[in-house]
Amino acid sequence: MCASQTTMGHKAIQSSSGQHNMGMAKVVGASPGEIAMIKSAHQLRLNVITKPTAISSLIGRSNVTDRPGLSNLGAKRHRLGRIQVSSQNGDTPLAKQTLETTSNPSDSEGIQVPGWNQKAPANTMDMMKLFNDAQQNMLYLNKQRLIAIEELQKAERDKELLLAKVSQLEAEVQAATGDKDVLGQRLKTAEGSIALAESRAGGGIFRVGDKRDPKADPPALWSSLILAIDNLLLGEIITRTQAAGLRELVQKRDMRIAEAFVDLRGQSAEAVAQGLLPLLDQKAQAGIHVIHVCTELAPVAETGTLAAKVMGLCRALRRKGNLVEVILPKYASLDMSVLDDLQEASRELHSYFDGEWHRNKIWTGVVFGIPVTLIDPQHPQQFFARETFYDYEDDFERFTYFSRAALEYVQKVGKQPDVLHLHNWQTAAIAPLFWDIFYNAGLQDTRIMFTCHDFKYQCTAPPEKLALCGLDHSQLNRPDRLQDNLDPSMINLLKGGIVYSNKVTTASQTYASDVKTNLGYGMEPTLQQHEAKIVGILSGLNDMVWNPERDPALSTSYSAEDPSGKDANRTSLREELNLPQEDVPLVGCIAPAVREKELELIRAALNTTLQQGGQFVIVGSSREPRVQVQLEDLALEFGVGSARVEIKWDDSLAHRLIAGSDILVCPAVYEPTNQLQIVALRYGALPVARQLYGQNDVLYDVDSARRGPDGPPGFPFASDEASDLTSQLSRALAKKVEHPDLWADWVKAAMRQDFTWDGKSSDDYLAAYYEIRRCA
Numbered sequence: 216m217c218a219s220q221t222t223m224g225h226k227a228i229q230s231s232s233g234q235h236n237m238g239m240a241k242v243v244g245a246s247p248g249e250i251a252m253i254k255s256a257h258q259l260r261l262n263v264i265t266k267p268t269a270i271s272s273l274i275g276r277s278n279v280t281d282r283p284g285l286s287n288l289g290a291k292r293h294r295l296g297r298i299q300v301s302s303q304n305g306d307t308p309l310a311k312q313t314l315e316t317t318s319n320p321s322d323s324e325g326i327q328v329p330g331w332n333q334k335a336p337a338n339t340m341d342m343m344k345l346f347n348d349a350q351q352n353m354l355y356l357n358k359q360r361l362i363a364i365e366e367l368q369k370a371e372r373d374k375e376l377l378l379a380k381v382s383q384l385e386a387e388v389q390a391a392t393g394d395k396d397v398l399g400q401r402l403k404t405a406e407g408s409i410a411l412a413e414s415r416a417g418g419g420i421f422r423v424g425d426k427r428d429p430k431a432d433p434p435a436l437w438s439s440l441i442l443a444i445d446n447l448l449l450g451e452i453i454t455r456t457q458a459a460g461l462r463e464l465v466q467k468r469d470m471r472i473a474e475a476f477v478d479l480r481g482q483s484a485e486a487v488a489q490g491l492l493p494l495l496d497q498k499a500q501a502g503i504h505v506i507h508v509c510t511e512l513a514p515v516a517e518t519g520t521l522a523a524k525v526m527g528l529c530r531a532l533r534r535k536g537n538l539v540e541v542i543l544p545k546y547a548s549l550d551m552s553v554l555d556d557l558q559e560a561s562r563e564l565h566s567y568f569d570g571e572w573h574r575n576k577i578w579t580g581v582v583f584g585i586p587v588t589l590i591d592p593q594h595p596q597q598f599f600a601r602e603t604f605y606d607y608e609d610d611f612e613r614f615t616y617f618s619r620a621a622l623e624y625v626q627k628v629g630k631q632p633d634v635l636h637l638h639n640w641q642t643a644a645i646a647p648l649f650w651d652i653f654y655n656a657g658l659q660d661t662r663i664m665f666t667c668h669d670f671k672y673q674c675t676a677p678p679e680k681l682a683l684c685g686l687d688h689s690q691l692n693r694p695d696r697l698q699d700n701l702d703p704s705m706i707n708l709l710k711g712g713i714v715y716s717n718k719v720t721t722a723s724q725t726y727a728s729d730v731k732t733n734l735g736y737g738m739e740p741t742l743q744q745h746e747a748k749i750v751g752i753l754s755g756l757n758d759m760v761w762n763p764e765r766d767p768a769l770s771t772s773y774s775a776e777d778p779s780g781k782d783a784n785r786t787s788l789r790e791e792l793n794l795p796q797e798d799v800p801l802v803g804c805i806a807p808a809v810r811e812k813e814l815e816l817i818r819a820a821l822n823t824t825l826q827q828g829g830q831f832v833i834v835g836s837s838r839e840p841r842v843q844v845q846l847e848d849l850a851l852e853f854g855v856g857s858a859r860v861e862i863k864w865d866d867s868l869a870h871r872l873i874a875g876s877d878i879l880v881c882p883a884v885y886e887p888t889n890q891l892q893i894v895a896l897r898y899g900a901l902p903v904a905r906q907l908y909g910q911n912d913v914l915y916d917v918d919s920a921r922r923g924p925d926g927p928p929g930f931p932f933a934s935d936e937a938s939d940l941t942s943q944l945s946r947a948l949a950k951k952v953e954h955p956d957l958w959a960d961w962v963k964a965a966m967r968q969d970f971t972w973d974g975k976s977s978d979d980y981l982a983a984y985y986e987i988r989r990c991a
Contacts, residue, residue, distance in 0.1 A: 436473055436476070436477070437465055437468070437473070439476070440461075440465050440472065440473065440476050441462065441465055443476065443487060444458050444461045444462055444465070444491075445458075446484065447484060447487065447488050450484055452484055452485060452488045453488050453492065457492060457495060460495040461491055461492075461494070461495065464494060464495075469494075471494055471502075471534075471535075471536040472491060472494055474533060474534060474584055475490050475491055475494065475534050476490075476491065477584070478490070478530070478534055479491070481765070490534070490973075493535075494536070502535075502536040502537040502538060503532075503537050503538070503633045503634065503981070503984050503985065503988065504537070504538040504540075504631075504632045504633045504634070505532060505537060505538070505539050505540070505632060505633065505634045505635075505636055505984065506539075506540045506541070506542060506625065506630065506632040506634070506635055506636065507525055507528075507529065507539070507540070507541045507542070507636045507638065508541075508542045508618070508621045508635060508636070508637055508638075508642045508645055509521065509525050509541065509542075509543065509636075509637070509638040509639075509641075509642060510543065510544060510604060510605075510614070510617075510638070510639070510641045510642065511525065511543075511604070512525050512526055512529075512541050512543055512582075512585075512587065513525075513526040514526075514550060514553050514582070515543065515549055515550055515551075515553060515554065515582055515587060516543055516544075516546055516548075516549050516550070516604070518603070518604050518605070520668070520890075521638060521639065521668060523757050523760075524668070524754050524755075525541070525638065526582075526583065526585070526757075527754075527755050527756075527757050527972040528755070528972055528976070528977060528980060529541060529583075529585045530583055530584070530585070530972065531755065531971075531972035531973050531976070531977035532977055532980070532981070533584055533585065534973065535977065535981065537981070539585055539586075540585070540586045540587075540588065540630075540632075541585055541586070541587045541588070542587075542588045542590065542621045542624065542625075543587060543588070543589055543590070544589070544590055544591075544592075544598075544599045544613075544617050545576070545578055545589035545590060545591035545599055546599045546601075546604060547599065547600045547601060547602070548602065548603070548604075549589070551580075553582055554580030554581065554582050554587065555580060555581045555582065556579075556580055556581050557578065557579070557580040558578070558579060558580070559576060559577070559578050560576070560577035560578070560579065563575060563576055563577070563593075564576075564577050564590070564620065564623060564624055564627060565623070566592075566616070566619050566620035566623040566624075567619060567623070567684070567685050568594065568615075568616050568619060568620075568683060568684060569683045573592065573593060573594050573616075574593040575590050575591060575592050575593060575620050575624075576591040576593065577589070577590060577591070577624065578591060588624065590617060590620050590621060590624065592616060592617070592620065594616065596609065596612070596613075598612070598613040598616055598617070599613070599617075605641075610641075610674065611674055611676045611680060611708070612680075612683060614640075614641040614642065614644070614674075614708075615644045615680075615681075615683055615684040615708075616683075616684065617641075617642070618642055618643075618644040618645045618648060618684065619644075619648060619684040619685060621642070621645065622645060622648055622649060622652075622653050625653075625658070626653055626656050626657060626658065629657070631657065631658065631660060631661065632661055633660070633661065633662065633984065633988050634661070634662055634663070634664050634984050634987065634988065635649065635661055635662075635663050635664070636664045636666065637663065637664065637665045637666070637712060637716070638665075638666050638668070639666070639667060639668060639669075639672065639709075640667075640672060640673055640674045640708045640709040640712065641674075642712075643665060643708045643709055643711050643712025643713075644684060644686075644708055644711060644712075645663070645712075646663050646665060646711055646712050646714075646715035646716050647686055647691060647696075647697065647711045647714075647715045648684060648685070648686065649661075649663055649715070650663075650715055651686060651687070651690075652685060662717045662718075662987040662988055662990060663715065663716045663717050663718075663987075664716060664717065664718045664719075664720065664983065664984065664987060665712040665713065665716035665718070665719050665720075666719075666720045666721065667709065667712070667713075667719065667720075667721050668721070668722060668754075669722075670709070670721075670730050670734065670735050670736050670738055671736050672709075673707060673708070673709040673710075673736065673737075673738075674707070674708045674709065675699050675702065675705040675706065675707050675708075676705060676706060676708075677704070677705060677706075678691070678692040678697075678698075678704075678705070678706045680706075681697070681706060688706065691706065691711070692706055695714070695744075696710075696711070696714055697710055697711040697714070698710075699737070700737045700738065700739075700740055700741060701737040709738065710738065710741055713738065713741050713742065713745055714741065714745065716748070717748065717987040717990055718748050718750065718983050718986070718987045719742075719745065719748055719749045719750070720749075720750050720751070720752050720980070720983060721749070721750075721751055721752075722751065722752075722753070722754060723751045723752070723753045723754075724750075724751035724752075724753070725751065726751055727749055727750060727751030728751070730742055731743050731746060731749070750979075750983060752976060752979040752980060752983070753913065753970070753975070753976055753979075754890060754976060755970060755971050755972030755973070755974065755976035755977065756890060756893050756894065756897060756970045756971050756972070757971075757972070758971040758972070758973070761894050761897055761898075762897070763780070763781075763874060763897065763898050763899070763966075766870055766874070768866075768867040768868075768870035768871055768874075769784055769870065769871060769874050770783060770784055770787035770871070771783035771784055771787070773874075773899075774966065775899075775963050775966035775967045778899055778959075778962055778963060778966065781874065781875075781898075781899050781962070784871065784874040784875045785801055785874075785875040785876075785877075787871070787875070788801070788832075788871050788872065788874075788875030789801075789830075789875075791871070792832060792859045792861075794830055794832075794857065794859065795830075795857065797830070797857075799828055799829050799830055799857075799952075800824075800829040800830070800877045800878060800948050800951045800952065801829065801830045801831075801832070801875060801876050801877050801878075802820070802824045802829055802830065802831045802832070802876060802877070802878045802879075802880060802944070802948075803831075803832050803833070803834075803872045803873060803875070803876030803878070803879050803880070803900060804817055804820060804821075804831070804832070804833040804834070804835065804879070804880040804881075804882065805833075805834055805835065805869050805872065805873065805879065805881075805891055806833060806834070806835030806836075806882060807835060807836065807864055807869075808836070808837065808838055809835050809836065809837040809839075809842055809846060810837070810839065810842065811839065811841070811842050812935060813882045813883065814837075814842055814845055814846070815937055816880075816882040816935070816937055816940050817833060817835075817880070817882055818849070818937075819937035819938075819940060819941050820880045820882070820903075820940060820941065820944055821833070821849075821853070821858055823941045823944050823945055823948075824858075824944065824948065825856075825857055825858060827945060827948045827949070829857070829948055830857045830858065831853075831857070831858045831859075832858070832859045832860075832861070832872055832876075833859070833860050833861065834861045834864065834865060834868050834869050834872055835861075835862065835864070836862055836863065836864045843862070846860065846862045847862055849862075850862050873894060873895060873898045873900050874898050874900075876895075876898075876900040877900065877901070877951055877958075878900060878901055878902075878903060878930075878944070878947050878948070878951065879891070879892075879895040879900040879901070879902050879903070879904075880902075880903050880904075880940070880944065881895070881902050881903065881904035881905065882905070882940070883904075883905060890970075891904070892904040892913065892914055892929065893913055893968075893970045895929075895965075896913075896914075896927050896929070896965040896966070896968050896970070897965075897966060897968070897970070898966070899962040899963075899965055899966045900965075901917070901928060901929055901930065901947060901958075901961060901962070901965060902914065902929045902930070902931075903929070903930040903931075903932070903940065903943050903944045903947055904929060904930075904931055904932075905931070905932055905933070905934075905935065905940070906931045906932070906933055913927055913968075913970065914927050914929040914931050915927060915928065915929065915931075916928075916929065916930065916931060917929065917930065917950070917961055924964070925964055925967070926964070927964070927965060927968045928961040928964055928965055929965075930943040930944070930946060930947045931943070
């Protein structure tokens, strides 16, 4: 204690007015510092009397935090701002009660004031009262602390009771395992349906945010790549040399490895290695620049299978280090929400049509890493501001306008692609336009590939209409150019695509052969004349949709290495459709657009299956009213027992049916782009399928020497006669029952087939691109 504080108690302190209880004291002989201290104490005394909680607030901010056992309480109340020191029943505050009941501070224990006596000056008594009050308040806070501890202990006991209740509820849930499993299965089925519906925009492309934007966080992406390479090396999946090569690509910020890694995320380590190692091939050709000009692209614009095929090819080409772009019409019904970085160009594009130059708004965006350009014509006819994509009387005008505008855009922005890839008759006019008008406008190094997915669909028009887009009909209306083979008074846009392209591709090698003889719908002479540039390339399978290892529609995932999940899916399917749980073959049939002849085959397959003791399920519908009525009658006839006819098309159920089927009947009479048998193989359902075009390229009889031990197994039939189908189906049912071990080997062989776009399909397209790029 400093000297000034020691001597202060011996000063003569007198009240100037004799009213010491409320008035300000006059201190005789005190130093200025002592006077200041006394004034502070006096003010504190007033606060105790008039504001009982003020001193408590002071204590809460200082003294309490210095006392053992009260530091936490004091700190907590400091955060609240002040301590309320009042009785719990609303009576007079404790501090005030203490002040009023304490007459002699010397009675308080532990307080010794030098020079104190019964006649001590009033101001000194007030100070002692103040100290006494503070001590009483401290005792009160201690009491409150004990109460708080008791409340905390009570809360702990309540927590233990709640935990016991949770354990009891969990035991009750486990006791109801059967109901829980059924409800869980239904929930998973519903979630799968939702996820699949969201992902299947245009043939089933998953709309996953991180997939659409592979470089959302570039630093994190490269860091993840380095760690992934380290893990592959530690797991002895790649060698040290391979790891060094991959790290070098990362160090160079090679976008090929970044894009490949993004597409491989979520897959096994072996799959990641398999996807990255080809990038180390020093002999690999340099990437190629391809611009697809088409009318559909999943998931942006889709009405049929074209959308998924274009997207599947684009993604596979991009993963292999190529620059790929797409140009589309801006339909009014586009799904713009799936496009990243969507923006309208600051300037409009002008394109020629019908003797005038018309304005076009240009929109750009990115989907699944693919740059997309949308052309929005401002033509008075509003060519694409319509409800649907096709089947208008002015389709010739609509798509020749778009074809000319697409070329104007490529030339205007200075693009010099290696290949312009055109699809179907809607963009076929680009081929003659390119060579007649745009080739010498800076596109001398560009070549044209034309893909016709189905020769059944063509567009003819009077020759004079070619002038609308700037073509000279007098030069093109010739038998060796655009003149229609069946009607010489018309020109044919599909024919123009064939004649003026450097390479023509179609659905498969078998289909490419067939269209030159009897399935070309009048194009046979032209295809024969240009036979050297026609090649069949099998369309790849969309691995993002058709993959039993990560299909959200399935109850259990499975693979060729572990196909046991297929049995679980069969059980779940029977539960869902209320089919008997019997150890018999389950035959499925997927028919989204049943024709009358196909309905005949379906009836025959259903009857054969039931006669041999199997179960039969069809998911299908028809665009033909008469056939739809017959399907409904079939559903009523087989509503119970061992068959089910689901006449409302359901994508999610179709996935579960293929996964749960032992055999899949493919009754298509005409479908050049049919891939159902490929999907069946991927899911381990052996197909009974008609040998339609591409099927000769991918399916062999289980007993055929051509198949070998590892080829794709199935039960193909040749004609569209019901007897051929039932003969093969009967044989398949017998083998499933009589040779279960052999059947299991066939299932594994089927699932090991790689028909994805990343495999042979994209390689064949790349080979075709390189071939025409070398053309003079």
